[in-house]
Amino acid sequence: xxxxxxxxxxxxxxxxxxxxxxxxxxxxxxxxxxxxxxxxxxxxxxxxxxxxxxxxxxxxxxxxxxxxxxxxxxxxxxxxxxxxxxxxxxxxxxxxxxxxxxxxxxxxxxxxxxxxxxxxxxxxxxxxxxxxxxxxxxxxxxxxxxxxxxxxxxxxxxxxxxxxxxxxxxxxxxxxxxxxxxxxxxxxxxxxxxxxxxxxxxxxxxxxxxxxxxxxxxxxxxxxxxxxxxxxxxxxxxxxxxxxxxxxxxxxxxxxxxxxxxxxxxxxxxxxxxxxxxxxxxxxxxxxxxxxxxxxxxxxxxxxxxxxxxxxxxxx
Amino acid sequence: xxxxxxxxxxxxxxxxxxxxxxxxxxxxxxxxxxxxxxxxxxxxxxxxxxxxxxxxxxxxxxxxxxxxxxxxxxxxxxxxxxxxxxxxxxxxxxxxxxxxxxxxxxxxxxxxxxxxxxxxxxxxxxxxxxxxxxxxxxxxxxxxxxxxxxxxxxxxxxxxxxxxxxxxxxxxxxxxxxxxxxxxxxxxxxxxxxxxxxxxxxxxxxxxxxxxxxxxxxxxxxxxxxxxxxxxxxxxxxxxxxxxxxxxxxxxxxxxxxxxxxxxxxxxxxxxxxxxxxxxxxxxxxxxxxxxxxxxxxxxxxxxxxxxxxxxxxxxxxxxxxxxxxxxxxxxxxxxxxxxxxxxxxxxxxxxxxxxxxxxxxxxxxxxxxxxxxxxxxxxxxxxxxxxxxxxxxxxxxxxxxxxxxxxxxxxxxxxxxxxxxxxxxxxxxxxxxxxxxxxxxxxxxxxxxxxxxxxxxxxxxxxxxxxxxxxxx
Numbered sequence: 001x002x003x004x005x006x007x008x009x010x011x012x013x014x015x016x017x018x019x020x021x022x023x024x025x026x027x028x029x030x031x032x033x034x035x036x037x038x039x040x041x042x043x044x045x046x047x048x049x050x051x052x053x054x055x056x057x058x059x060x061x062x063x064x065x066x067x068x069x070x071x072x073x074x075x076x077x078x079x080x081x082x083x084x085x086x087x088x089x090x091x092x093x094x095x096x097x098x099x100x101x102x103x104x105x106x107x108x109x110x111x112x113x114x115x116x117x118x119x120x121x122x123x124x125x126x127x128x129x130x131x132x133x134x135x136x137x138x139x140x141x142x143x144x145x146x147x148x149x150x151x152x153x154x155x156x157x158x159x160x161x162x163x164x165x166x167x168x169x170x171x172x173x174x175x176x177x178x179x180x181x182x183x184x185x186x187x188x189x190x191x192x193x194x195x196x197x198x199x200x201x202x203x204x205x206x207x208x209x210x211x212x213x214x215x216x217x218x219x220x221x222x223x224x225x226x227x228x229x230x231x232x233x234x235x236x237x238x239x240x241x242x243x244x245x246x247x248x249x250x251x252x253x254x255x256x257x258x259x260x261x262x263x264x265x266x267x268x269x270x271x272x273x274x275x276x277x278x279x280x281x282x283x284x285x286x287x288x289x290x291x292x293x294x295x296x297x298x299x300x301x302x303x304x305x306x307x308x309x310x311x312x313x314x315x316x
Numbered sequence: 317x318x319x320x321x322x323x324x325x326x327x328x329x330x331x332x333x334x335x336x337x338x339x340x341x342x343x344x345x346x347x348x349x350x351x352x353x354x355x356x357x358x359x360x361x362x363x364x365x366x367x368x369x370x371x372x373x374x375x376x377x378x379x380x381x382x383x384x385x386x387x388x389x390x391x392x393x394x395x396x397x398x399x400x401x402x403x404x405x406x407x408x409x410x411x412x413x414x415x416x417x418x419x420x421x422x423x424x425x426x427x428x429x430x431x432x433x434x435x436x437x438x439x440x441x442x443x444x445x446x447x448x449x450x451x452x453x454x455x456x457x458x459x460x461x462x463x464x465x466x467x468x469x470x471x472x473x474x475x476x477x478x479x480x481x482x483x484x485x486x487x488x489x490x491x492x493x494x495x496x497x498x499x500x501x502x503x504x505x506x507x508x509x510x511x512x513x514x515x516x517x518x519x520x521x522x523x524x525x526x527x528x529x530x531x532x533x534x535x536x537x538x539x540x541x542x543x544x545x546x547x548x549x550x551x552x553x554x555x556x557x558x559x560x561x562x563x564x565x566x567x568x569x570x571x572x573x574x575x576x577x578x579x580x581x582x583x584x585x586x587x588x589x590x591x592x593x594x595x596x597x598x599x600x601x602x603x604x605x606x607x608x609x610x611x612x613x614x615x616x617x618x619x620x621x622x623x624x625x626x627x628x629x630x631x632x633x634x635x636x637x638x639x640x641x642x643x644x645x646x647x648x649x650x651x652x653x654x655x656x657x658x659x660x661x662x663x664x665x666x667x668x669x670x671x672x673x674x675x676x677x678x679x680x681x682x683x684x685x686x687x688x689x690x691x692x693x694x695x696x697x698x699x700x701x702x703x704x705x706x707x708x709x710x711x712x713x714x715x716x717x718x719x720x721x722x723x724x725x726x727x728x729x730x731x732x733x734x735x736x737x738x739x740x741x742x743x744x745x746x747x748x749x750x751x752x753x754x755x756x757x758x759x760x761x762x763x764x765x766x767x768x769x770x771x772x773x774x775x776x777x778x779x780x781x782x783x784x785x786x787x788x789x790x
Contacts, residue, residue: 314578
């Protein structure tokens with residue numbers, strides 16, 4: 001397989017995952033905006049969406065006001081915002097197009113149809129009434145992409161690289177959302193009894209990582225609690241967006257790659273060591289080390305892994 | 317030359333009855349409700365859009381990927397008609413390859429005075445770097461798309477030979493696939509020669525010209541300029557259907573005179589490159605130093621005989637518009653036979669007598685740029701306005717050697733689905749030819765159709781469409 005092909009499959013998956021993550025952040029912002037109490041500055045909810053996707057600064061350079069129209073224009077349709085849904089879908093498709101010969105017809109049609117239909121949408125028509133439906137559509141298209149990938153793609157090196165892209169992006173997204181909101185997840189936050197602000201933030205974090213309902217199952221008797229939420233999203237492997245789950249998947253894929261090629265590269269050892277570390281960690285230890293420090297360190301290691309992978313397999 | 321008003325209708329004869337190859341189709345068309353074709357056209361467009369069968373239009377700001385309009389009514393060619401056409405094409409492509417071998421070696425045809433030496437030696441498309449080098453099997457152009465037009469029952473003319481990197485073959489294949497999905501019943505009532513063997517034939521052709529044909533497996537690649545190229549879909553399609561890698565220049569490198577591709581593991585040596593980039597961009601060390609698309613050192617590896625490039629560099633000389641007028645001489649010189657297919661009489665505007673004639677008859681004739689393609693920068697006298705003609709006269713007089721001119725041919729017309737129903741529209745035909753251990757011509761080709769009433773410009777860049785082309789079996 002060409003190094004460039006490996007790279008395109010990796011990025012195709014990464015950008016698709018990113019498009020879906022940005023969409024979920026918008027859903028959370030939208031929900032907050034419509035249920036906010038009278039008199040409360042509803043711009044706060046959009047700030048959550050913008051800061052978690054890392055584009056708050058770019059937004060404020062372009063717009064003075066925080067409102068649905070501007071945020072939707074910037075986070076969904078903007079050609080300048082490199083993490084807009086549009087930009088992610090376009091890059092995902094360009095990468096897929098560059099390796100059309102290495103992906104299945106089903107996968108290509110899923111990606112291509114999403115892009116075609118997305119482009120047919122006139123941004124002016126996405127008003128407050130239509131936004132939820134539109135975001136749900138993007139979300140479903142992203143699920144279709146992943147479904148087509150899991151169900152039709154041959155389990156060879158191409159598949160392994162696409163999984164790496166998917167889970168490196170997901171781990172990065174989870175860690176960044178947690179890190180942006182880390183102060184609401186400190187154990188002290190629990191003391192502020194019934195702090196409405198915290199409750200809102202916790203629910204938003206869980207929703208942004210599609211964990212609102214599954215949290216109830218993982219902690220049947222517990223109300224929302226900072227300690228549990230942090231544990232759920234960092235260490236619980238059964239949560240599909242937790243850091244531990246992402247690195248479980250990455251470490252397994254690393255083993256698959258080693259077997260496929262018959263040799264071990266440094267990136268594979270790095271994946272195994274990050275995964276092991278997460279599986280041995282306790283939440284108390286992370287708090288002792290400092291949640292913010294831990295997350296910052298993790299984002300760095302995740303990046304380092306991605307770089308090493310590119311280097312080991314000649315990504316162009 | 318026939319009058320434009322009396323063009324040859326391929327389906328209907330002078331009395332309005334169907335010609336034999338179209339008999340069944342004409343009846344079928346008559347029986348269908350009026351909105352039937354409109355619905356089928358929409359279905360076809362959906363298929364093309366979802367599969368991403370698109371091409372890029374240069375100079376268009378938005379929507380760089382467009383669909384080529386697809387006409388759902390097939391164009392039909394009978395078995396005897398096809399036999400004559402393919403014999404003519406076979407003769408022509410063999411002669412053109414012999415011609416290239418000659419002008420890059422002993423230049424007998426120049427010594428014999430059959431072509432003015434300057435026309436070759438001063439031609440931009442002539443690559444001195446190729447002199448003295450003999451490619452495998454002496455084949456230069458392995459893939460050729462011969463553009464033909466029909467003007468009467470038995471008269472076909474060759475418009476262009478396309479010996480560089482002809483495109484459109486993916487449309488030939490996808491049009492057929494689409495027709496089989498839309499109208500399975502028509503394939504039960506017609507014995508249509510298949511075209512699906514093309515990728516396999518292409519692969520055989522490429523393997524047969526590998527530097528070491530004895531090797532058990534040949535590593536073949538398709539070299540593309542990338543996803544923004546107008547024919548990118550086709551590049552991916554061909555690589556996919558041959559089961560070979562689709563590479564860009566940056567995926568390849570030259571080491572110790574051999575070409576390798578960068579894989580996720582060890583570099584892999586490449587034997588044959590089917591390149592879909594122009595000569596100038598192949599190798600920045602030998603040709604255009606600014607090229608970002610090429611592979612430094614590729615040409616030296618080629619000359620060292622370690623890799624085969626298809627088509628060979630320098631094949632542009634065989635389809636140069638200034639050389640075109642001499643192709644009948646070329647055929648006679650190398651085959652000793654009369655040409656089977658006609659050449660369109662051509663005036664070379666660099667010759668004062670020819671230029672004078674052209675300037676006097678601009679309203680009647682077609683003028684083309686010598687190095688132009690895609691229907692850009694040309695004048696079709698009979699359909700141009702007075703202002704367009706005056707404007708073109710100025711451009712032509714300023715730089716006459718940049719132009720050739722030909723009589724306006726009354727292109728044949730085929731039944732085509734239009735807003736008002738079914739109407740005749742002018743067509744051309746590009747069959748695809750492969751030259752390696754043998755000459756393989758796929759029965760069929762790409763029929764391009766001018767969708768506007770009376771228009772003679774079939775180029776997709778100018779709004780033309782395509783049709784499936786059926787060669788009937790005996």
